[in-house]
Amino acid sequence: MKVPPAQPGSWEDALQKAGDGNKILLFTDKNRDLFGEFIGHRAIGVVYNPEYEQYANYVPTQISRRYDGFIYIEKTRALKPISLPAQIT
Numbered sequence: 001m002k003v004p005p006a007q008p009g010s011w012e013d014a015l016q017k018a019g020d021g022n023k024i025l026l027f028t029d030k031n032r033d034l035f036g037e038f039i040g041h042r043a044i045g046v047v048y049n050p051e052y053e054q055y056a057n058y059v060p061t062q063i064s065r066r067y068d069g070f071i072y073i074e075k076t077r078a079l080k081p082i083s084l085p086a087q088i089t
Helices: 011-017 050-056
Strands: 023-026 039-042 058-061 069-072
Touching: 011 039, 011 069
Parallel strands: none
Antiparallel strands: 023 069, 039 058
């Protein structure tokens, strides 16, 4: 599924602008206050419809209060099921 570009000013937009590649943010008691601002965060889960991107897929988030860590994966694909033999002996 093609996901629209991140909305300007969102966490996903900021992490994309930080450079190519996947990223991880780890929040501790020492750095949690640095990430206290409410910023839009794209919620992609089991149910996701790109047509509603601007209306329902972003939630204002204090990311360091919501999560202990945040993983940004730039590009991914669906998992493929493992094919098992018809009969296991």
